[in-house]
Amino acid sequence: xxxxxxxxxxxxxxxxxxxxxxxxxxxxxxxxxxxxxxxxxxxxxxxxxxxxxxxxxxxxxxxxxxxxxxxxxxxxxxxxxxxxxxxxxxxxxxxxxxxxxxxxxxxxxxxxxxxxxxxxxxxxxxxxxxxxxxxxxxxxxxxxxxxxxxxxxxxxxxxxxxxxxxxxxxxxxxxxxxxxxxxxxxxxxx
Ligand SMILES: C[S@@+](CC[C@H](N)C(=O)[O-])C[C@H]1O[C@@H](n2cnc3c(N)ncnc32)[C@H](O)[C@@H]1O
Numbered sequence: 001x002x003x004x005x006x007x008x009x010x011x012x013x014x015x016x017x018x019x020x021x022x023x024x025x026x027x028x029x030x031x032x033x034x035x036x037x038x039x040x041x042x043x044x045x046x047x048x049x050x051x052x053x054x055x056x057x058x059x060x061x062x063x064x065x066x067x068x069x070x071x072x073x074x075x076x077x078x079x080x081x082x083x084x085x086x087x088x089x090x091x092x093x094x095x096x097x098x099x100x101x102x103x104x105x106x107x108x109x110x111x112x113x114x115x116x117x118x119x120x121x122x123x124x125x126x127x128x129x130x131x132x133x134x135x136x137x138x139x140x141x142x143x144x145x146x147x148x149x150x151x152x153x154x155x156x157x158x159x160x161x162x163x164x165x166x167x168x169x170x171x172x173x174x175x176x177x178x179x180x181x182x183x184x185x186x187x188x189x190x
Contacts, residue, residue: 039149042148045069046071046120053125058089061123062090071099107136117142165187
């Protein structure tokens, strides 16, 4: 095993790297799996992701939606090249029952433009400053349906966002960090 693979904190990550399923900057595969399992558990159909990057987690969410009978995936990605690459990744998948859109708007603007109680899962992974994530979380709470899930990445480490979730009565999962931050915040709308 080379030095880079040996440095991974988890065998599954080295495997994901070899298979091309993981890319530096994307959410860790184990947290992607948790997110997909939660979406399946609530039988969600409408998902909004803030900060799609290159679309790795977006792809997991869209494939999960497809297995659940289809729905809508709406992303926000402010970097034009990353937005294009997200769309390319998603268009390369077989998603006949999923309507895919990725907006160039900042997450907070995109969230504000959505109808109340129109999503089952909102995943925040864009701007990681606490004040912005708090605003996004407030808007996400509005757009989520009852029983819907507000999730967010990088709740531990340098961004220290766990309080965004715990202050709302949610949880912050502490999992192996690959970079300076990681972990998953989860809150369910009553
Ligand atoms: C950590 S990456 C996201 C990783 C992605 N969710 C994944 O798991 O593969 C953060 C991304 O958010 C984008 N971003 C930063 N601020 C944003 C904002 N306010 N709205 C939307 N996207 C934003 C960045 O351009 C970057 O591509």
